[in-house]
Amino acid sequence: xxxxxxxxxxxxxxxxxxxxxxxxxxxxxxxxxxxxxxxxxxxxxxxxxxxxxxxxxxxxxxxxxxxxxxxxxxxxxxxxxxxxxxxxxxxxxxxxxxxxxxxxxxxxxxxxxxxxxxxxxxxxxxxxxxxxxxxxxxxxxxxxxxxxxxxxxxxxxxxxxxxxxxxxxxxxxxxxxxxxxxxxxxxxxxxxxxxxxxxxxxxxxxxxxxxxxxxxxxxxxxxxxxxxxxxxxxxxxxxxxxxxxxxxxxxxxxxxxxxxxxxxxxxxxxxxxxxxxxxxxxxxxxxxxxxxxxxxxxxxxxxxxxxxxx
Amino acid sequence: xxxxxxxxxxxxxxxxxxxxxxxxxxxxxxxxxxxxxxxxxxxxxxxxxxxxxxxxxxxxxxxxxxxxxxxxxxxxxxxxxxxxxxxxxxxxxxxxxxxxxxxxxxxxxxxxxxxxxxxxxxxxxxxxxxxxxxxxxxxxxxxxxxxxxxxxxxxxxxxxxxxxxxxxxxxxxxxxxxxxxxxxxxxxxxxxxxxxxxxxxxxxxxxxxxxxxxxxxxxxxxxxxxxxxxxxxxxxxxxxxxxxxxxxxxxxxxxxxxxxxxxxxxxxxxxxxxxxxxxxxxxxxxxxxxxxxxxxxxxxxxxxxxxxxxxxxxxxxxxxxxxxxxxxxxxxxxxxxxxxxxxxxxxxxxxxxxxxxxxxxxxxxxxxxxxxxxxxxxxxxxxxxxxxxxxxxxxxxxxxxxxxxxxxxxxxxxxxxxxxxxxxxxxxxxxxxxxxxxxxxxxxxxxxxxxxxxxxxxxxxxxxxxxxxxxxxxxxxxxxxxxxxxxxxxxxxxxxxxxxxxxxxxx
Numbered sequence: 001x002x003x004x005x006x007x008x009x010x011x012x013x014x015x016x017x018x019x020x021x022x023x024x025x026x027x028x029x030x031x032x033x034x035x036x037x038x039x040x041x042x043x044x045x046x047x048x049x050x051x052x053x054x055x056x057x058x059x060x061x062x063x064x065x066x067x068x069x070x071x072x073x074x075x076x077x078x079x080x081x082x083x084x085x086x087x088x089x090x091x092x093x094x095x096x097x098x099x100x101x102x103x104x105x106x107x108x109x110x111x112x113x114x115x116x117x118x119x120x121x122x123x124x125x126x127x128x129x130x131x132x133x134x135x136x137x138x139x140x141x142x143x144x145x146x147x148x149x150x151x152x153x154x155x156x157x158x159x160x161x162x163x164x165x166x167x168x169x170x171x172x173x174x175x176x177x178x179x180x181x182x183x184x185x186x187x188x189x190x191x192x193x194x195x196x197x198x199x200x201x202x203x204x205x206x207x208x209x210x211x212x213x214x215x216x217x218x219x220x221x222x223x224x225x226x227x228x229x230x231x232x233x234x235x236x237x238x239x240x241x242x243x244x245x246x247x248x249x250x251x252x253x254x255x256x257x258x259x260x261x262x263x264x265x266x267x268x269x270x271x272x273x274x275x276x277x278x279x280x281x282x283x284x285x286x287x288x289x290x291x292x293x294x295x296x297x298x299x300x301x302x303x304x305x306x307x308x309x310x
Numbered sequence: 311x312x313x314x315x316x317x318x319x320x321x322x323x324x325x326x327x328x329x330x331x332x333x334x335x336x337x338x339x340x341x342x343x344x345x346x347x348x349x350x351x352x353x354x355x356x357x358x359x360x361x362x363x364x365x366x367x368x369x370x371x372x373x374x375x376x377x378x379x380x381x382x383x384x385x386x387x388x389x390x391x392x393x394x395x396x397x398x399x400x401x402x403x404x405x406x407x408x409x410x411x412x413x414x415x416x417x418x419x420x421x422x423x424x425x426x427x428x429x430x431x432x433x434x435x436x437x438x439x440x441x442x443x444x445x446x447x448x449x450x451x452x453x454x455x456x457x458x459x460x461x462x463x464x465x466x467x468x469x470x471x472x473x474x475x476x477x478x479x480x481x482x483x484x485x486x487x488x489x490x491x492x493x494x495x496x497x498x499x500x501x502x503x504x505x506x507x508x509x510x511x512x513x514x515x516x517x518x519x520x521x522x523x524x525x526x527x528x529x530x531x532x533x534x535x536x537x538x539x540x541x542x543x544x545x546x547x548x549x550x551x552x553x554x555x556x557x558x559x560x561x562x563x564x565x566x567x568x569x570x571x572x573x574x575x576x577x578x579x580x581x582x583x584x585x586x587x588x589x590x591x592x593x594x595x596x597x598x599x600x601x602x603x604x605x606x607x608x609x610x611x612x613x614x615x616x617x618x619x620x621x622x623x624x625x626x627x628x629x630x631x632x633x634x635x636x637x638x639x640x641x642x643x644x645x646x647x648x649x650x651x652x653x654x655x656x657x658x659x660x661x662x663x664x665x666x667x668x669x670x671x672x673x674x675x676x677x678x679x680x681x682x683x684x685x686x687x688x689x690x691x692x693x694x695x696x697x698x699x700x701x702x703x704x705x706x707x708x709x710x711x712x713x714x715x716x717x718x719x720x721x722x723x724x725x726x727x728x729x730x731x732x733x734x735x736x737x738x739x740x741x742x743x744x745x746x747x748x749x750x751x752x753x754x755x756x757x758x759x760x761x762x763x764x765x766x767x768x769x770x771x772x773x774x775x776x777x778x779x780x781x782x783x784x785x786x787x788x789x790x791x792x793x794x795x796x797x798x799x800x801x802x803x804x805x806x807x808x809x810x811x812x813x814x815x816x817x
Contacts, residue, residue: 052623071626079623085616089324098320102313102624146620 003030004063005154005185006051011060013046013209020046022209023060028187028202030153033180035200035217036189037301043209044189045082048158052079065154075104078152082159082189084143088132092118092142095131100149110149117145121171137168144172148179155179157188161195173199197297207305221295224303226267228276231260231289238283244271260288313625317633322640325604334600335645339652358447359491359525360483362454364467367500370513370536374494375451377532381524382447384415386424389445394431397439404431413557449525452483452490464495468516475516492517494529501537587761590684591730591754593649598691598753599723601642602699605634609703610712613794627792631784635696642692650681683760690776691753695723697783704787704794726754737762746772749779 006028013021021043028034038044049055050062053070065073086095096114101107118127121141131139140163148155157176161169176199179186190196196203196217203220205213213220225246230236231254240248244267251262265276273292280287325331365371391408398404406427407414421427424444454460458470471493473479480487493516497503503512513533515526542549564576612618621630657672698719706712726745733742737759745755746768756764756772 049619054619054622070623074624077623079620081616081619081623083616083619085620087324087611087617088615089327098316099620099624101316102621143620 004028005030005065006187007061007063008047008051009061009063011047011050011057011062013043013050013055014058020209021050021057021206024206024209024211025060026204026211026214028185030185031180031183032185032201033176033199034185034187035196035203036187036206037191037193037196037203038189038206039305040191042206044206045158046209047206048079048081048156048187048189051156052077074102075150076153078103078147078150078155080144080147080155080157080160084140084163086131086139086143086146089130091128091130092123092134092138093127095142096145096149099146103150103152105150113149114145117149118142121145121175137164140164141168141171144175148175148184151182152184154185155187157186159190160188161190161192169195193296193298193301203297205301205304213304217297220297220300220304222269224295224300225269226271226273226292226295228265228267228273229289229291230263230265230280230287231257232263232280232285232287233260234283234285236263236285238285239265239276239279242275242279244268244275254288257288262289313629314632314636317621317625317630318636318640321608321634321637325608325638325641326644328604330604331641331645335648338596338649339656342653343656356448358450359522360450360452360481360488361492361494361525362452362471362481362490363494363496364454364458364460365496365500366460366498367496369501370496370533373532373536374529377528377535378449378451380415380419380532381449381528382445383419383423384410385445385448387415387418390424390427390431390442393442394435397435399434399436402434404434406430416557449491449528450483452481452488455479455481464497464510464514467495468493468514471516476518491519491522492525501540584761585734586680587758588730588734590680590760591726591758593646594684594688594691594754594757595723595727597642597646597649597688598695600645601638601692602695604641605638605696606699606703606712606716607709608634608638609700609791610706610709613704613706614708628788631700631788631791634700635693635784638696639689639692642688646688680760684757686773687753687757690773690780693780694749694753694776694783697780697787700787701783701790704791722750726751726758730754730758733758737764743768747775749775752776752779 004027006026008024008026011021011024012019024043024047036044036047046055050057051064051070053062062068064070065076067073070077087098090098093111093114096117097105097107097110100110100113105113115124115127118124123138123141123145126134126138131142134142140160144157144160147157160172160176164172173195176186176188188195188199200217202216203213204211205220213223229251236248239245245265246268247266249264249266251264254260254262267273267276277290279285280290363371363374365374387408388410391410394404394408406421407417418427424442428442455470455474458467460467462470471490474481474490475493477489481490482488495514495516497512500512513529515529517525538552539549542552565574566576567574612621625633654672654676702715702719703712706715729741729745733739733745733755736742742755742759745751746759746764752772752775756769756776
């Protein structure tokens, strides 16, 4: 069995003179939760639409679960589009059952599964309510359930968290983890880095249609220099001589501690903050603050996309 | 095919749940039944109309009364005929003519009216037959208002009667105030001047209601009778002889050479069946128009509610299109089937006036190729218009935008309604031939011409034209649907649309 659920080889999509996706190649391993990150208009949705054979690439090749077209494996895949919409006059249970039956479940099984899912994710009371009677958040949950009711091997969720309140965002995170636990491979696109950071095994960053990063969350964070923030009244020149220090930047007078100054010390790759702390003690530098936090995925995103995204 | 059927099933189930479907299903039969019964009841419960006659000649009043009575007796005979036909025992045959033709009415009056006839007919009726109710008099002559000087000039008489005729004053009949419906003023020299065509007429009929024309017709009949009787007498001709000769009817048999040998006689049922295509054209129009609204609304809903993308990830645009076509066609067939069944079953169960003609007419329709032709025209007409409406639906972002297209489409679709009577009257004429070859009108025109046996080559050609048009429009709709469903924002320009149809768009 191929351990890649999705492979894109030099995929390009042009609309007239505009290149929406530019020579993207990637391979998604089976069983992972993959984050697809990028600014608005970066080419995420176009890439997803090509994956599902809704639009054709201008050039390049896409293989999904070993097939050349998503329609060949439609019973094994699930999709939540960015633009969410449902038949307003249908009930929640009928909606989920309809989309699940389009993905290969028998109508009876589809109905049973729909009820189970609605019950499990807190919408049991609304199973027989029409979509038009549900709140926006409930409707969105129903649509997520439409995408996963047939227990697909591979699911793509395009901006699944948008429009959901924090409680429902947590429910959705749990649903994505459940899918992964059941062996599904999940790709989701998001602008909210905390979700990606909490959920993803791997990330794909796209900017202006180009792939700019493909790897683990740790790898993404490692692409940006680590830093230490200190506040002191002392002279910090001794620190500049350390091997691991790449740059020291004065941030100005501390707003919380009058008479002290704030400094940002950028470290070279693979460098720990420990030698800096030791050097401070050795050199008699009086520290009012020593802040060495891990860079966030947000920092990594801004740093990685910064150049390409502007 | 499985996915097409799933889409079709959803379309059918969801549309079948709408109020519009159920209203459509019951509305037409209900309207037919209500309009039939209401018109029958209304005609029976029409209020009595009161009129006055001022006969200054003193010679014509009796003939007016006689004519009014004759007209009433004809209504009584007609009602008696219906009553007898409804309750006649099997195998019985009334010995007298119960159809309201002039000779039969004369015989009816001469025999002594309903009581005399009923005494003969009662033993032939079933045991539980209710009593025959004589219809109320439609026109009742009343005495002129007391204030009226009947010897005054016609203009003076009318001046007095005018407030009564326009409803400002009422006359009293049996203690109740009633409106005066009409007045007939007959001048002294009316008999001599009855036929003069210059100057003021010697006999004047006054009424504000111009729609009811049978009262002046009754007057005219009675007066003509009396004046002619006098003129014949003046010439020494026996009027009863004239009357008898005038009652002679030449018998002309109608035959249709297109019918099977031995059954060429054209019956009333055949005549009705000949006009049935017009009803079928109307039915075809209503059914196609109704289902097109559904198709348009559903397509727009999928686009405006952004359902298209998730659908397109599961099924191909062609599967979506075919599913919609089958599902909505199912709705249309169900509706039309229900209408046809109502008409056929209703006509078979119908026992009222004219039942002896309705049954054979329906049987004649059922035995001809009209119903299969209707189904063929419905199917091909549906596919042609579906191609158009699917494209329109896919190109519109919301229902408001779609409605702006509906006006022109409605006008285009109205043509078969405007022309259906003319095509039926002259099924092989220029208009019928031209409309047959305009694909949007072919289904309706072919249906309308079906009873007149149009040339086989023309029928085959028209069917092939409909098939080709449907294929072309649906093929284009498939292309447009694929491109337009995911497009946001404004409508494409015509050039872009043509590129889509030719398969050269960016998607």
